[in-house]
Amino acid sequence: MEKTIMLVEDNPNDEELTLRALRKANIANSVIVARDGQEAVDFLFGTGKHAGREPTTMPAVVLLDLKLPKLDGIDVLHRIRADPRTRLVPVVVLTSSSEDEDMLRSYQSGANSYVRKPIDFSAFAGAVTQLGMYWILINQSPPSRG
Template sequence: MKEAVQILLVEDNKNDAELAMRTLKKNNISNQVFWVKDGAQAIDFLFAKGEFSERNINHTPKVVLLDLKLPKKDGIEVLREIRNSEELKQLPVVMLTSSKEEKDMVKSYDLGVNSYIVKPIDFDDFTKAIKDLGYYWLVMNQSPKKVSL
């Protein structure tokens, strides 16, 4: 994996992941989307461990689209590890989930999620949400460059 990934999509539902990737590519928002299917893979990817040990750890994604209910490690655990990492704590993370539960939302914000989006059920609404998310985080949002102290 030589080129930088702009969006890390962490999603265990194959249909949602494929629709999200297709929508982003169709709207020319990002050709550099990488999909992992569980929380453990997300951590390995972000920290360049395991199957991703050859990945350049300095190529941090611009945003992580993170599902809440995941196998191996759930989205809360992944978010916690990101926020506890000195290198990744400023990485934008968007919780993209079907959970409307207040406790999930509160826990996510307590841990420093940048945004909490409930996945629309309607196909057109889902594709519009993904398009808008991609546009905002890759085009509109300004993130600080890494500065050595």
């Protein structure tokens, strides 16, 4: 079964740049994009807009922005960690923020990793590439339930 990446990102520029970087890195896995926190939660649990989706297969990794419309990144992280179905899904916080406070809150809420988006595109692309490589190719995902 193919491993999917979930990108939670409201900024279309960042979305496109991220997707481009993944493509360039030859990570051809399907990427599910959620444009706000609610959509991300709906997808993961098969509710709302994604009602009907059986929440049996989970993404190999969730790339989560912190500043999101509706539910913000930390709320989404709380939801993911509170539900037994999604508790083990790896979550990487990918954000512009370099605030210590944001980093601390992310780790306290159960983030597996915290990555700052650099302004320099080369550095940004490098970071995304490395993330994709690590979580899709190197990391072993937790066993799927159901």
